[in-house]
Amino acid sequence: MIGDGGFGLATILFSGESLMDSKAPLKRTPSLRDIESIPGLRPRLEAAYRLRDVLAGAPFVPFGADRFADSRDRALANRLVTLALRRHGHIAIILNKVLARGVPQRSGILEAVLHLGIAQLLFADDIADHPALHLSVEAARRDRRAGRFDRLVNGALRTVQREADRWSALDPQLLFPDWLGSRWRAQYGAAAVTRFAEALLAGAPLDLTFRKDDPDLAGQLGAIALAGQSARLLARDAAVADLPGFAEGKWWVQDFAASLPARLLDVRPGERVLDLCAAPGGKTAQLAAMGAEVTALDIAPERMARVSENLQRLGLGAEIVVADALDYAPPETFDAILLDAPCSATGTFRRHPEVVFSRGEKDIAGRVRLQRSLIEKAATLLKPGGRLVYAVCSLEAEEGEDQIGWIKEALPGLALEPVTPALCGGWGEAVTPQGTLRTHPALKLPGGVEGSMDGFFAMRLRLA
Structure with a gap:
């Protein structure tokens, strides 16, 4: 209950679906040779199936090497899906104007093909109009349900092309x-x-958290210091695993904002600390690097396996527990607990743009109830005088600031303790007058570093 919010040469599988399986017949079934005979078609067709799944509510999982042997095709497919997701709000407006009756029902990947085509025509400066149009039509033709709407694709995209200046100027x-x-x-x-x-x-740049201060390594990476042991890469030409210090476990990838909640816990060496809802493990690594005896808990076995792998690379240790947080009954209570609670994750839209359109107000209300259950549970796992940091990667007040009043009424034994700039590596921009932490993508970064950060809320509490 509780946890963090290949393209087969023989079968031609897309996101688990085969072009051979579809119930709506085409005059012919596209073969792999047919698809690959047209340069640029395969990555667009793969992108359309992946985007179709995301538009239906699935999270976007970028394509890996198992799907594309050609890294250029893989990069193109990932880029097109990401571009369509980032521009979803504009593309939806454009489609509503261009298609008076909306996207036809039971039309397979048609909507995804149209989104990708518009993204290429209006927002991909390095893709010419002709391939954007031609390959969009060809992609539609190779889907059993979308194939009969190939003329609609051509007509709609040509209308968008003619009015490109209008649509490129949307607010x-x-x-x-x-x-x-x-x-x-x-x-x-x-x-x-x-x-x-x-x-x-x-989009989101690459931020790193260093296991310990290492100015020389930061210089090798071309990284600029933020606050504490966080740094931002100004440019990256190599894969993450090929960057200096990765194999030696000297750093891990973690957004600057995501690194702050663990710092607020102000851990001392030897303290027993619980990282509740621990995956993907960046905060576990921080707490272990501070010298704490860390117990990392999450409900997802596969995600906790990844946490274990990362800790091993970093030369850090923690007790790994796979369990539902609400059922967890440890033999001893803890000096401190970090609760990075499941939430709407609206603060992560730079790296997960689908959250912008896949969330609703009902989702937020449901998450608030779960968060309160977890706060109540965490309070029972603390020693008297123990510290609790509650955090969410959400921009919504209901999941953050509004929880303060509820805690005062429902859990009077938990007292709010002020967050200070010192706890944030000397950076006070995100410290609120109420003594909590609030980051968002418009906030100024330490040292005038360019760019943005994720949206987080965090507060410190102490058990009487």
């Missing part, structure tokens, strides 16, 4: 659905939401 704030944009403007201001939109389009 950036329209990238967010009305309900989300309005609540963010109320909480953060219109100027901040414009910055949010810029961050959505720019």
Whole structure:
């Protein structure tokens, strides 16, 4: 219950579905030779099937080497899906104008093909119009359900092409659905939401957390210091695993904002610390590097296996527990607990752009109830005088700031303790007047570093 919020040459599988399986017949079944005879078609067809799944509610999992032997095709497919997801708000508006009756029902990958085609025509400067149009039509033709709408694809995309200047000038704030944009403007201001939109389009840079201070290694990486032991790579030409210090376990990938909650716990060497809902493990590594005796708990066995692998690479240790947090009954209580609770994850839209359109207000309400259950549970696992840091990667007040009032009423034994700039590596930009931590993509980074960060809320609590 509780946890973090190949292309087969013989069978031609896409996201688990075979082109041979579909119930709506085509006049002919496309063969692998047919698909690969047209340069650029296969990555677009793969991208369409993957995007179809994401539009239906699945998270976007980038293509790996197991799907594409050609790294250029893999990069193109990933780029096209990501671009369509980042521009989803604009593309949805355009489609609503261009298709008066909407996307036909039971049309297979048609909607995904149209999204990808519009993304290429309007927002991919290095892709010419002709291949964007031609390959979109060809991709539709190779799907059993979308194939009969090939003329619709051609007509719709040519209409978009003719009105490119109009559609390229859409307000950036329209990238967010009305309900989300309005609540963010109320909480953060219109100027901040414009910055949010810029961050959505720019994506997330690569931030690292060092196991210990290492200026020489930071120089080798071309990384610029943020605060504490975090740094940002200004450019990256190699795969993460090929960067200096990775194999030796000298750092791990972790957004700067995500590195702050563990620091707020202010761990001392030898303390017994519980990382509740621990996967993917960056905070576990931080706590272990601070000298704590860490217990890392999460419900997902496969994710905890990855945590174990990462800790081994880093030369760090922790007790790994696979369990439902609400059922966890350890033999002893803990000096400190970090609860990075499951949430709407709206603060992660730079790296997971699908959260912008896949979340709803009902999702937030459900998460709030779960978060409160977890806070209550965490309080029972603390020693008297023990510390609890509650954190969420959400921009929504219900999951963050509004929890303070509920805790005061429901759990009077937990007292709010102020967050200070010292706990954030000397950086005070995210410290609120209430003594909590609030990061968001429009906030200024330490040292005037360019770019943005994820949205997080965190607060420190102490058990009486």
